[in-house]
Amino acid sequence: MIKKELLSGKSIDIILSRLTCELIENHGDFSDTVLIGLQPRGVLVLDKLLTKLAGNGISNVNHGRLDITFYRDDFRRRDIPLQPNQTKIDVILEGKKVVFVDDVLYTGRSVRSALDAIHSFGRPSEIELLVLIDRRFSRELPIQPDYTGKQVDSLASQKVAVEWKEESDKDVVYLIKPNDE
Amino acid sequence: MMSELSVNHLLGIKDLTTEDIQLIFQTADQFKEVINRPIRKVPSLRDITIANLFFENSTRTRLSFELAEKRLSADTVNFSASSSSVSKGETLIDTVNNILSMKVDMVVMRHPNPGAAVFLSQNVDSIIVNAGDGAHEHPTQALLDAFSIREKHQDLKGKKVVIVGDILHSRVALSNIFCLQKLGAEVRVCGPTTLIPKYIHTLGVEVSHNLQESLEWCDVANMLRVQHERQDIKYFPSVREYTQQFGLTLPMLDSLKKDITIMHPGPINRGVEITTEVADSDYSIILNQVENGVAIRMAVLYLLASKKKMNFNG
Structure with missing residues (x-):
């Protein structure tokens, strides 16, 4: 296994600042907007964005976390099923602008499931997608991000791992390749 | 995961x-x-x-x-x-x-x-x-009972649970005993001698015939229904006598001065195994169970x- 660093902590910080500015440009004071972190990893990106928004004087942004396990299209197809995580959405989403936040966009299937799941909380007026990493050219469904941190070219055999200093020792994004490539 | x-x-x-x-x-x-x-x-x-x-x-x-x-x-x-x-x-x-x-x-x-x-x-x-x-x-009943206890008391480990009533005819009691023990709780059964299976102690549960003493011992009391339909012979002299010995009343609970949880798998015979006041009190988590x-x-x-x-x- 070979680990190649794609983004350092410094670059991640710059990217998050840029994404925050892009969000502010489109959502103003966020009074009609709800940011939704996709479980499990998107929630960590959401926390970073909320801190950045607060640094820009925008606090009390409506937000929540959405788990899509029960909406996956590979139920009864995986060898071992995934365990669900917590969903916590305390706002009614009817007529709101929703932004999905995730760390890595790959096949687009999680986002498809999230589009299905979110309607249990009302019909949003629009839904956007923000991702830290876009593994482009690997989509299996017609889904594209509205806000992208960095585009990455990768093979199906490779993995992109986003690590945060709260769980390992630093903020970093790796491209992980199997040895034989 | x-x-x-x-x-x-x-x-x-x-x-x-x-x-x-x-x-x-x-x-x-x-x-x-x-x-x-x-x-x-x-x-x-x-x-x-x-x-x-x-x-x-x-x-x-x-x-x-x-x-x-x-x-x-x-x-x-x-x-x-x-x-x-x-x-x-x-x-x-x-x-x-x-x-x-x-x-x-x-x-x-x-x-x-x-x-x-x-x-x-x-x-x-x-x-x-x-x-x-x-x-x-009755496995799903035992799971939901234990889940309801966990919701109120966080962990079941070391919790004391008494199951009161007709243990002999009760699938709820047997499943509950297995489930609570697997989760580390202590289990006791309480009821008239005729309604306690003879070899129940081999499951590692305590047996008691005294409701008051069992209530003082436990954190949670699960009150089973008297199953009139399964009693082909008389197991106790009368419903009135059963209620006097094993019926749960609000004054009994209030006198304990502790945080005790009352459960019932339903359907309740109000006034037999528990009184209406107990079923509708803050001690009861019967509707949470449902x-x-x-x-x-x-x-x-x-x-x-x-x-x-x-x-x-x-």
């Missing part, structure tokens, strides 16, 4: 590992959130058909299973013995195989004979969920269905 149940059917708590029970609880936590959403439905089981076979009367369990199935988007068919060919003399296997020929993936069964669910799982090709088999087991029942059954059906892999080759 990934995991799955160690069993392919839910026949009894006895077959489950502690990890299985924890997995069911963790999954039920998320389903409890689902059933409190504005739209209380997920699409997980949309390609699964479930037959609810009730060879014995039931309101709560049957409704609860049916709601759980519908909230998972499963298709359901219902069957009750009174309106079926069983009264014409058809055998259990024939009845079930006929239903399975109509392409049913899972069977939820309530049956008056102990072991009926195990028998079915050995003889038909389907996922079987035991919804109560005679005086043997709500949790749907979440627990969703978790069980979801986890069992996930083990039946998609097959596109016929």
